[in-house]
Amino acid sequence: MSTDQQWDIVSGVGMTALMVAAARAVESDSPGALVRDPYAARFVETARPAFALPTTAAGARGSGAAQAAMWEVLRINLAVRTHAFDSFLREAVGRGAAQVVLLASGLDTRAFRLPWPPGLVCFELDQPAVLDFKLRVLEAEGAEPTCDHRPVGVDLRDDWVAALGASGFDPARPTAWLAEGLLSYLPPEDERRLLHDVHRLSAPGSALAVESIQDMAGVLTDAVMTEGMRAIGIDLPRLVHTDDRPAPDAQLDELGWNTGRSTASRAAAEHGYAVADDSFMGRILHVSARRS
Template sequence: MSCEDTWDLASSVGATATMAAAARAIATRADGGLIDDPFAEPLVRAVGIDLLTRLATGELPPGDLVEQVWIDVAKVRTKFYDEFFLDATNAGITQAVILASGLDSRAYRLPWPAGTVVYELDQPEVVEFKTRALAELGAAPTADRRVAAADLRDDWPAALRTAGFDPARPTAWSAEGLLGYLPPESQDRLLDTITELSAPGSRVATENRPNPRPGDEDKTKERLNRISDSWRAHSFDTDMAKLRYFGERNEAAPYLTDRGWAINGISIRDLFAANDLPPLKGDDLRMGDMRYVSGALARNGGGRDSAAREAASRRLRD
């Protein structure tokens, strides 16, 4: 994906949201006790990619098209972010922001505390599509859902402001499955902006991927190319390797820590063990080092952070 790329939910990086929803649909059908996303399957059907629809509905068994490890990752990742938001809002945080929300249905399926405002931020075509598709299903949000229609490459804080976002109130932020699709400098800018817009006591959740060892990325590209080739045989033409940004970048956890966040995390390997899923083996072992991380912004803030937040507040008010 290039910085000038455009997409919808059936093409380019936008299709990854539909792939993730298909994995959640498969996981929900296989293990409803660990993950329950009843909207994943109908949303995939609404997008209309034939292969992903047949996988999501169970018409086509995953087999080699969707390796079991990716289904298991969908289980633990969904559960991690579900619990992050519920823990944050049950602790008194009343606004949540889901960045690059795609086909995320948490605003419709989680038991949000009364008074919670959930902001979904994504490109206008994406949020409009999902809003319409869920309305046609008769689904109603379980929180005060507000759409912030903007591309992350544009002035997305202004879109949040228009939707009613208040930087003076603590916020629960998620950047789920997002950072690897951003150039390194864009990742840093996103994390900086989250920090600037966060009042003390805000919380954040994302993934921390270790920088690659020699040969790691070649193996990853080979694997992604195999997946893309198998999907092309079913008339779904996408190039997974080209959608990701490879190379060195700042790791998210220490980067956030340096900006005043108290960050904790758990590896995929440990999440699999905690949820009684089969351990990773072979080429999947390196995946186990990726950590799902979350944390809170120090309540007493800091000089640099306080000044940044005040500047962000002024920008949002102007």
């Protein structure tokens, strides 16, 4: 379980953002890629972590049997989830959301990669050192934001609402929120508080997409994930919380949101990947919610 209060891109929970970037880099380099992130490989190359991470399809394949099997699962998972949440956010903005808030944005490059309408404000919340690293790499790459980009360095277990407000967030305007790859790193009480804060800050017309691993204890016994992580040298059980908690859509239903759910394995099937429902991706919930 994660007890570290702060981390950078090569320590603690920050490393998971780098792993996600590696999976996006591998997908971007794969034939027929569903998602292409032009900056993902550069993040991994610049960070120089203590463990080796692939940035190409060939690199993933050649990383040894245990890692190669894990990278294939992570690549497909990241491809379908990035694709699904890109579409979710763009549709929410198309319906009138004037601001996007990426909770735990890590090395997400949506503020630079997606074509946003003029005036769209995009807030990115994550640990200060993670955001500093990301902005440094993007600046070196000459990347320009495609929106009014506002990074907010903050710990999401602290008073992130005040930090967001100080950055110009307007609770009177509809918002498109995203919590992707975050909830496993929060204790249940912080997750509950986060969802209630999102609710409190959401004007009618707001939308929220959440990714949630339903059975983290099961993931920690999944052979592909555990052997792959062990081969890299990442101690996943130390980073995540396994305590039981209500599913996010159940919590949002109680708050009066209209919710829908799918799983990563179902999303993969929609793109022609055969992924078993009782595998790692079958345990990953994609929740979409709207506040009318």
